[in-house]
Every structure is written in C-alpha cells, then in structure tokens.
Amino acid sequence: MKKNVFARIFNFYYDGFRNLSPVGKSLWIIILIKLFIIFAILKLFFFPNFLNTNFDSDEERSDHVIEQLTKPN
C-alpha cells in the first residue's frame, strides 16, 4: 500500500540524513556549529537590535532617529 505524502516526505529526508557520506556529515556538523555561533552567541550577546532593545514603540524609535539625524554640529 502506498504511504501518504507526508510519510513519504519524512522518509525521504530521514533516509537522506541516515545515509550521509562522510563529507556530508562533516558539513552538517560545521553548519550546526556555525548556526549555533551565529544565533546563540553572536546574535544573542553581541548583535542586539539597537532600536528594538532601547525603545518600546515605533514612535520612540522615530523620535530617536530624527533627533540623531537633525542634531546640530
């Protein structure tokens, strides 16, 4: 009997990951380490969104940016 489409898609990916070549495995390890560094370290601790972190509303953000852009010398 033919399995439903979701089960077939799941099996397709499952088999693909189970049968990764050695180079494929190394690459996935690198991808996971990289994504961890990018999102769990760089984004979280070093790259906060300045306007979202320091201001609560869009109005405050636009006020801040206008103030920055129009500050006299």
Added chain:
Amino acid sequence: MEIDYALVDWSRLQFAVTAMYHWIFVPLTLGLAFIIAIMESIYVRTGDPEWKRITKFWMTLFGINFAIGVATGIILEFEFGTNWSNYSWFVGDIFGAPLAIEGIMAFFMESTFIAIMFFGWNKVGKKFHLASTWLVAIGASLSALWILVANAWMQYPVGMRFNPVTARNEMMDFWEILFSPVAVNKFLHTITSGYVLAAIFVIGISAWYLLKKRHTLFAKRSIVVAAVFGLIMSLMNIHAGDESARQIADKQPMKFAAMEGLYDGQKNAPLIAIGVLKKVNPDKENINEHEFAFSIEIPNLLSYMAFMEADAYVPGIKNLIHGYTDNNGKLKLSYPERMERGRIAITTLHDYKEAKNNAQSSKDNEMVKMSYMEKADSLEALFSNQEWVDNYFAYFGYGYYDDPKDLIPSIPISFYSFHVMVILAGYFLLIFVLALINVLNGKLERRKWILWAAILGIPLVYIAQQAGWVLTEVGRQPWVIQDLMPTVAAVTKNSVGNVQITFWLFVATFTILLIAELKIMLTQIKKGPKEGGQ
C-alpha cells in the same frame, strides 16, 4: 552632529569584511548550480554514466561551498540592526520587503530542491531530479536578485518618499524599485560575474587534473561545458559592465571620476588603460592629492564609454565640487550649494519635529497649540511637495558636511579596484577562448601554459569579484544612500570598543570556517570523482 570617525570607520570595516567574506561563497553557488544543471541535462539526454559522475563530483563541491557559505549573510542583517540603526530605520520597507521575499524564496526554493539534488538520486525520477537541479540554480540567482535590488536602490534611490512623521522612506512604487535601470543592470552584471567565477573554478580544477594526467575524460568534458558557459556569460558580463559605466557616469559622477582618477574634466577624455598613481602636494584647494606617475591612455574612450560620444564632456572631481554644465546644457549644482540645501532640509526636519513636540506639550493653551500644529503641518507638507523634494531634500545628506573634500571617495582604492576588475575580466575571456579551442582540437593537455593560466585564474577570479564590490561600495563613499544619507549619519552611536570586539570575534570565527572549507574542498578535489557514476 558629533562625528566619531573611529566608530564610523570600525563599523564600516566590520561591514566590509563581513560582506567580502559572504561574497567568497555566493558567486560560486550562483554559477556552479547552472554548470551542474547543464551537465546533468547532458546526462539525462545521453544516459552516459560518465556525465553522471561529472555531475555528482561538481555537486559535491557545490555542497561544500553552499554549506560553509549558508547563513553568513545573516550577519550583515545583524550589523544593520546593531551598528547601522539610523540607516535601518531610515530605509524602512524599501529594504524590508525585498529581504523578506529573499528569505522566503531562499528557504522554499533552495532548501526543498537542494534536498532532492543531494538525497534524491535513485529515489526520484531522472527528469524530476534534473528539474530540481535547475530550480536550485534559478532559485539561487533569484534570491540574489532581492539583495541586489536593495543595493541598487542605495546607489540610485527611486520609487520612495521620505515620511517626516515616521522618519522612514516609504515605498511608493515597488516596480520602479525592482525595474530601476541600475537594479536590472546590477543584477545582470553581478550574477554573470558569479557564472564566470564558477566557470573559471571548474576549468582551473579540471586543468589541474589534466596536468596530473588524472580523470582525463572527466576533465575535458568539464572544460567544454564550463568554457562554453563561461564564454557566453563573460560576454554578457562585460556588456552589463559597460552599461554600468554609463549609469555611474550619469547617476554617480563622483564615483566615475574617482575610478579614473580624473580631477579636471575634459572633452574627448581618454581612458587610462593602465596607470600608477602617486601622491602629490595638493593645490591651494587641497583637492588633487594624486596624479599619474605612469599611464597608458586610449584617446576619447572615457568620453565614449560614459556618454557614447567621443567628444562628450566628462566632469572631473574639481568640476563636480565647483559645479558644471553637463552635455545636455543642464547646470549641475556645486557641492557648497548642495551642502547649503542639505542643511535647509535637515533644519526643516528638525523644525517640523520641534513644532510637533511643542504642540503636544502645550495642551493647556489651545491657541499656542494650534499655531504649532499649523507650523508642523506646513513643514510636513514640504516633504510631499515634489519641487521642494527635488530642490532640497534631494541633497539632505550633503547637509552633514562643511568641507567638500570629505565627499571625495578614496581615489587609489576606486582606481585600482576598477582597473583590476576590468583587466582580469579580459584575462578570463581569454582563458575561456583558449581552453575551448584547445580542448576541442585535442591540444590542451600539451599546452601546459594554458593549464597553468587556468589554475592561476582561480585566485584571480576571486580577486576580481572582490574588486568589483570594493569599487561599487568604496567608490560611492561617503554615501550609504546616494546623496541622502552618509555613513556618519547612518551609524549607531555605540561604543567603538563594542564594534572592535565583534569585529575580531567575527574575523576569528569565520577564518576558522574558511580554513575548514578549503581543507574539505581540497581533500575532495585530491580524491577526484568516484568511478562508475555512483
């Protein structure tokens, strides 16, 4: 505005290094996907297992490059939010919409069909697999479209209007942004440069196999596909580059003058084919800091390249600063005049905001409140008045400067990056022609100098790619958005120490990743393709 140049320079350096690192991977992904798709098409058509072997080998190298490069661009978006917050806010949905489309497209097109490309051999039909490979290739180039549209808008901002209430640019016409001549040409020039890079990559590695007398049939077939593809794309790339020169001459004349080191404008302007700049004592205006120690010129070519007429006038840096009359008899404003108009635009924004705040704070006095409201409304209306926008807001960014000299980009960086890119484009074209002729007449293996030249092409093609972007971005300094926002206004007022920490953290992490890629890539190349097309 208080300007902390150390902060601006470190933020710029960080962004530049991130973008350059990201661009090591992108062009190979763009081009190799198409070369693989062509190879697989030949396999499906002929049923010859050697073509399957060829396809799978290059697909492995594609996978390595894709895996190491994926998500490196996301750091650029982090930097927008952290270090360039004024800019991120100011550009509003002009950046947001294209990048959102890119994200969705990249996710669905690439992640779905790349999985079929790698996991789908022997599991899906040959034609379905081939279609997936083509869709990966098309999807990769289309997802590059959106970020290039956003970059083109920064070079030539069209289809938007600045809203002083929100301090953001709002999209008026999506199609004007998407089909702006700069966007269309930038897309074509950039993606074809990626296709040229991939073709040189394939020919260079195949040339190494021929020198080692390994996988000879594999190498020759790879060279035929890559050389034909590379030759066609190289011609398209040069054509788009030529068109790009005209657009720069028209829309970013300072960048055009800088990339040719042209201080004094002239008719029948020659193109400097090769030149060496030297520093000189500037004149009393302190503008001309360089002249040519040595140069080979091609008469009239710069005028022709810029305006399609050999006797057209090309303005130099001094003319741009002092103002000049262009080839259509139109007077171009001097930089001091632009600065004055920019200051008026900035003051108008300041006064509008002040009037609005005063209206809000004078709740008890209705008359005073009304008068502030009226003032705010009349100033707000100016930002919707096209004549005022063209005469004042169009020069908004100039208002941050007092000295026109600060509006000149680095002449040596602009000049050398442009000439390195152009000379190398000629080198790659020659490689494609020589490789194709000699592989077809069976003499390529004996002509070792061509094979070595092809191998040398690999580092050179990466240098050409980076040089192209350096010209694009350094040549338009100090602008983040042409004429509207300079880097000094775009940057977040962070501590410079924070930027330095993240800069070195980024450099350390991604140098390790780059070493990992090179190691894995070189190991696979040394191993070579597997036998039997499996």
